[in-house]
Ligand SMILES: NC(=O)C1=CN([C@@H]2O[C@H](COP(=O)(O)OP(=O)(O)OC[C@H]3O[C@@H](n4cnc5c(N)ncnc54)[C@H](OP(=O)(O)O)[C@@H]3O)[C@@H](O)[C@H]2O)[C@@H](O)CC1
Ligand SMILES: Nc1ncnc2c1ncn2[C@@H]1O[C@H](COP(=O)(O)OP(=O)(O)O)[C@@H](O)[C@H]1O
C-alpha cells in the first residue's frame with residue numbers, strides 16, 4: 001500500500017525526528033537523495049548546466065545543498081534567488097564553496113532557457129496559495145525550456161494537501177519528495193504537474209499515524225480479489241443484480257453486465273427493459289421480467305446506468321437490504337433520505353459532473369478539489385463514494401479516515417460507457433463479499449489497468465475495456 005500524509009502530520013513527525021538528530025541532518029538526507037535523482041536524470045553530471053530556482057524557505061535550502069553536490073561532481077550550477085536576503089544561508093555558502101554561482105531573478109529566464117536541468121526549490125510544503133507573481137515567469141520559462149525539470153518535494157504552486165492548482169505552477173518531469181508522498185502528488189490536477197515521483201526516505205516515522213490517502217498496489221488487490229474454493233458454486237460465489245438500461249439506452253445494460261461477468265460473482269441477474277439486448281450479447285445472464293424486489297435473491301445490486309427516468313426501479317433497489325451500487329441516472333433519481341436510511345452498505349459512483357449536481361456546485365469546483373468533494377458527498381449520504389475521473393477517489397461512508405486513490409487508469413478510459421463497465425465490475429465484487437470500499441477501489445484498479453493494457457496507446461471502446469478485465473486480473477494475481 002502506498003500512503004500519503006498531510007502537511008500537518010509531516011511537520012509533527014519532522015519535529016520529533018529533528019529533536020533526535022544533529023542540526024541540519026534531515027536537510028542533508030533530503031539533499032543527498034535529490035542530488036542522486038538529478039544525477040540519474042542527467043546521466044552525465046560533469047559539464048552539465050544546472051539552474052536552481054531558490055525560494056526563501058527550506059525547500060530552497062534543499063535545492064542549494066543538492067546543487068553543491070552536483071557542482072562538486074563537475075556540473076556548472078547557478079542558483080537563481082527569488083529573495084536574496086532570505087535564501088537559506090547554509091545552503092548558499094555550501095554552493096559557493098563548491099564553485100556554484102548566484103544570479104538574481106532577472107537573469108532567471110535566460111539561464112533556464114539554456115539549462116540541461118532546472119531544480120525547482122521555489123516553495124515546498126510551506127507554500128500558501130498559488131505561485132506568487134515574481135515566480136511565475138520562471139515556471140513558464142522552465143516549461144518552455146528543453147531542460148529536464150526536477151521539483152523539490154512538490155512542484156511549486158500546487159497545494160500539498162488537496163492537489164489543487166490555483167494559477168501557474170511548475171511542471172516537473174520528476175518530483176523528488178521527502179519522507180512520504182503528499183496527497184497532492186497523487187491527486188489531479190496537481191499530480192499531472194509532478195511528473196514521475198521518487199520518494200526519498202529521510203527517516204520520518206509515520207506508521208502509527210492514519211494516512212490521508214492510500215493507494216492500493218498489485219499485492220493489496222491480489223489479496224482482496226475473490227477466488228472460488230473447491231466447494232464453491234455459482235450461488236456461493238454471489239449473485240449480482242443489474243437494474244440498468246432503458247429503451248433509449250439499452251447499451252448501458254449490456255456494458256454493466258459485461259463488467260459484472262468479469263468481477264467474480266457466480267451469476268449475473270438482469271432486470272429491466274434491455275433483456276433482449278443483454279441476452280443476445282451475454283446468453284449466460286439470468287434475466288427476469290419482474291422488478292428488482294421480485295427478481296430473485298442477489299447479494300448485491302447495481303442500479304442506474306442508462307436508467308433514464310425510471311425512479312421506481314431505483315427506489316425499489318435502494319430499499320433492498322443487500323449492498324447497493326448507485327451510478328449514473330440512479331444518482332439523480334435516488335431519494336437522498338432513502339440512501340441515508342439504508343443499513344446495508346451503499347456505494348455511489350459519480351463522475352465529476354454528477355458529483356457537482358449532487359453537491360450543488362460547478363463541475364470545475366469538483367475537478368479542482370476532488371478530495372474535499374468526495375469526503376463531502378460521503379458525509380452527506382453516509383455512503384461510500386467513488387468519484388471517477390483522471391484520478392479516482394474512494395471515500396469511506398461518512399467521509400472520515402483515509403481516502404483510497406487509484407492511479408492505474410489512463411485517459412483512453414474517457415470513452416462513452418466505460419463507467420457502466422466499472423459499475424458492473426464493482427457490483428460483482430460487492431456480491432462476491434468485498435466491502436464497499438474494497439469493491440470500489442479494486443474495481444477502479446482493475447478497470448484502470450484493463451484500460452491501460454487494452455488501449456496500449458490507441459483508442460478503445462468500453463466493450464474492449466470489459467474484455468480486458470481478465471488480463472488485468474491475471475496481471476494482478478501473478479504480481480505484474
Ligand atoms: N518536512 C521535512 O521533514 C523536511 C523538509 N525539508 C524541506 O523543507 C521544505 C519546507 O520548508 P519551509 O517550511 O521552510 O517552507 P517552504 O516550502 O520552503 O516555503 C516557505 C517559504 O516560501 C515562501 N512562500 C510561501 N508560499 C509561497 C508561494 N505560493 N509562492 C512563493 N513563495 C511562497 C514563504 O515566504 P513568506 O510567506 O515567509 O514570505 C517562505 O519563505 C519541504 O518542502 C522540504 O523541501 C527537508 O529539507 C528536510 C525534511
Ligand atoms: N482522463 C482520465 N484518466 C483516467 N481515467 C478516466 C479519465 N476520464 C475518465 N476516466 C475513467 O473512465 C470512466 C468513465 O466513466 P463515466 O464518466 O461514468 O463514463 P460513462 O458515463 O460514459 O460510462 C471512469 O472509470 C473514469 O474514472
Ligand SMILES: [K+]
Nearest residue numbers: 123152154156
Ligand atoms: K518545489
